[in-house]
Amino acid sequence: MSPDPAGADDLEAARRGVVRDSLGVGVATGLYGVSFGAVSVASGLDVWQTCVLSLVMFTGASQFAFVGVLAGGGSPVSAAATALLLGTRNTLYGLRMAPLLAWRGRRRAGAAHLLIDESTAMGVTRATTPLARTGFxxxxxxIFVLWNLTTLAGAVAGEALGDPRTYGLDAAVGGAFLALLWPRLREPRHRVVAVLAVAVALGLVPLTPAGVPVLAAGGVALLVGLLGRPPGRRA
Amino acid sequence: MTWLAIAVACAGCYLLKLAGLSVPERVLDRPVVRRVADLIPVALLAALVAVQVAADDQRLALDARAAGLGAAVVLLVLRAPFLLVVVGAALTAALLRLL
Structure with missing residues (x-):
């Protein structure tokens, strides 16, 4: 940290630091749109549908969930429901970011489209509104630009590949979900919820139509969240 | 039907984002809401991993996908980047099917 944060040079240096870090995260994240594009056409969507998901839905976990549920034989309704449930975390990000970004009207409506895990992470830690806006x-x-370009590339390549199972693309989806989940497993409570959710989902697979087991596992989050003690409070 | 589901899910995901930026913080910022919202991605992603790897329509199956997931775990423990984890899982399953 600089000893004199009010100096113009220091502000400029801080801004450049934020831009550099944000570009790094943005490029790394944006590139994996290629895996979404390939996985999406492998699950039966066409290139257009795949690109619309990246352009308009633009929130990775929900997009992967949407195509993952369809790939597993789930109905479009359960695919949409799973994507929406995963999208609720962006609402929480918005609550955190709103006072920091301090945008209204059309700018806020535009910013909402870019409200995802990474833009929140790179904005929420900043001390001032200008730096938060820069990071966000x-x-x-x-990510938006790269994610959409690489989605298209992945989708076109995926269509040219033929049977996705030959290339293990069905296994790639499980790997993608695990990679999205991994950083959240550091917390013990999260590990418990993850294990319970797996048990509920696998237990329901033989009993319910595809797509339902995943939604039902969301009930584990509801139960544990409602019944559980807040972290840190003693019994 | 697929297009309709895409449209609804896209519109809904955008409105969820906009709601977060627009709703007064005190309306949603309760400990219970925060806890549940924090746990929902964990439960759904864990269930998606399980179903993606072990379900074959309505049956449970142990096949090359499980080996792919094993490779993903190893790569994640080694702190590999996202893309490498996904490619590693795919390659492992593909190679196993070639045998």
């Missing part, structure tokens, strides 16, 4: 925008825009 640079990360969000970089």
């Amino acid at each position: 925008l640079v990360t969000g825009v970089t």
